[in-house]
Amino acid sequence: MPEIKLDGQIYQYLIKSSKVRKTVEINVDKNSGLVIYAPSRFSQIELEDILTQKSSWIQDKLGKVEDVKPLPAPKKFVDDEKFLYLGKSYRLRIISDPNKVSDALKLYRGNFILNVDEIQNTSKLKDIFINWYLEKAKKYILKKVDFYSKVLSKQPSDVVFTDFKSKWGSCDPDGVIKYDWRIILAPKEIIDYIIAHELSHLISLTHDEKFWTTLAGIIPDFKEKEEWMRINSNILRVD
Numbered sequence: 001m002p003e004i005k006l007d008g009q010i011y012q013y014l015i016k017s018s019k020v021r022k023t024v025e026i027n028v029d030k031n032s033g034l035v036i037y038a039p040s041r042f043s044q045i046e047l048e049d050i051l052t053q054k055s056s057w058i059q060d061k062l063g064k065v066e067d068v069k070p071l072p073a074p075k076k077f078v079d080d081e082k083f084l085y086l087g088k089s090y091r092l093r094i095i096s097d098p099n100k101v102s103d104a105l106k107l108y109r110g111n112f113i114l115n116v117d118e119i120q121n122t123s124k125l126k127d128i129f130i131n132w133y134l135e136k137a138k139k140y141i142l143k144k145v146d147f148y149s150k151v152l153s154k155q156p157s158d159v160v161f162t163d164f165k166s167k168w169g170s171c172d173p174d175g176v177i178k179y180d181w182r183i184i185l186a187p188k189e190i191i192d193y194i195i196a197h198e199l200s201h202l203i204s205l206t207h208d209e210k211f212w213t214t215l216a217g218i219i220p221d222f223k224e225k226e227e228w229m230r231i232n233s234n235i236l237r238v239d
């Protein structure tokens with residue numbers, strides 16, 4: 001199958017040419033992928049030009065059919081299970097130390113160490129994780145908010161950490177910014193993007209020209225970050 005690079009991403013495609021065809025048509029579907037139907041007088045280079053021109057439409061279509069990561073299996077909080085933090089994956093080690101001096105959960109030498117006195121139910125273990133993430137999120141995100149606020153010369157009236165169902169952040173008209181604590185699971189540059197996105201709403205509440213210019217001023221490649229979120233946001237979960 002021939003391949004084409006569209007905006008840095010390599011795609012395989014199929015050419016179906018025919019002598020009777022009059023027009024070029026591009027099709028994207030789950031089973032056959034990217035297919036270009038063309039009159040046989042078109043060369044491969046000409047067809048690639050057409051694909052390049054239609055790049056954003058194609059990527060949009062392909063993205064919608066295949067590359068969004070599915071929801072992961074529910075966490076069981078058992079040995080060897082992997083958990084994300086700042087975009088990296090760490091294995092869980094469960095220990096039982098009755099004389100525990102340290103926290104119930106810590107990140108130590110590349111592993112999450114969960115110290116349980118007795119067998120605890122999943123929801124309790126989940127709470128331990130959520131509290132750990134929440135604490136880390138507060139510390140990390142507030143520091144970044146402070147940094148980007150200075151860049152923008154705009155301060156939020158408050159920053160709140162919450163549990164959204166279908167978004168990662170919000171900015172109220174009164175300047176209160178809310179972030180879902182789960183963003184602490186994402187890579188640092190993605191967290192920066194989400195932080196900067198909401199802070200840019202202090203300049204403009206809607207996604208207007210002024211908003212995008214502001215955001216691009218802080219995160220020039222914000223479109224790549226949006227794309228990462230489009231594909232990966234399902235994996236940012238602890239339940």
Ligand SMILES: [Zn+2]
Binds near residue numbers: 201207
């Ligand atoms: Zn927004």
